[in-house]
Amino acid sequence: MSKRSKNSSAGAWLALIPVLLLGACTTVPPTNVHQPMTARPQQRSDSLAANLAATGSIYQAGSSRTLFEDRRARYIGDTITVTITENTSAATKSNSALAKTGSISASANPIVGLPGKSFQGLDLKADSSNSANGKGEAAANNVFTGTITVTVIEVLPNGNLLVSGEKQVAIGHGQEYIRLSGIINPYFVNAANTIASSQIADARIEYKESGAISEAQVVGWLARFFLSVLPF
Numbered sequence: 001m002s003k004r005s006k007n008s009s010a011g012a013w014l015a016l017i018p019v020l021l022l023g024a025c026t027t028v029p030p031t032n033v034h035q036p037m038t039a040r041p042q043q044r045s046d047s048l049a050a051n052l053a054a055t056g057s058i059y060q061a062g063s064s065r066t067l068f069e070d071r072r073a074r075y076i077g078d079t080i081t082v083t084i085t086e087n088t089s090a091a092t093k094s095n096s097a098l099a100k101t102g103s104i105s106a107s108a109n110p111i112v113g114l115p116g117k118s119f120q121g122l123d124l125k126a127d128s129s130n131s132a133n134g135k136g137e138a139a140a141n142n143v144f145t146g147t148i149t150v151t152v153i154e155v156l157p158n159g160n161l162l163v164s165g166e167k168q169v170a171i172g173h174g175q176e177y178i179r180l181s182g183i184i185n186p187y188f189v190n191a192a193n194t195i196a197s198s199q200i201a202d203a204r205i206e207y208k209e210s211g212a213i214s215e216a217q218v219v220g221w222l223a224r225f226f227l228s229v230l231p232f
Contacts (some may be wrong), residue, residue, distance in 0.1 A: 029208040031179035038154040041077025081194040086144040098132040179206040
């Protein structure tokens, strides 16, 4: 083997190393929650405060809240604690039966005038029957409880809040992702600035994980390819 071919082979192996390292790294599972998952608070100011110089006083018109206003979230960047209490169950059952029968018969008198006697006393009879039975049953029961604090990422024109957030928990060599987003009516938020997940509209709640355990449950890309093209 020439020196040039050896160098090209070594270069190919070196180029393959980053690909292998990236494949070995833990990938973040995709998400369907509203983006972005967080937002920084915006500077709030009115026209009067914009024209006034800072006085050094405790009260600042551009960033203060009224004396009788509670601490419920209502602006971009504010946080809300969501109590996840999802308990869903569904069941379906179906049964079908189909039957079909049929018969046919024919006979002929003795045939004369033909050479041989193979068709004399011809008799024909046939019976057929078809039957099909089908039965199906499915059931699902899901329970998801926990808490997560999300951030207001948008205030809608009617005052509702679009929130989104993520919680990451690393346990051993695996990592768990809890994500939630949806639209909150501020009137449903209690004095402790918490709300139940059942009161969130367009809620998107996810619990996913990454690591060796989750990767072991995924079919390899080559096996998925053959499963998609094989006709049986």
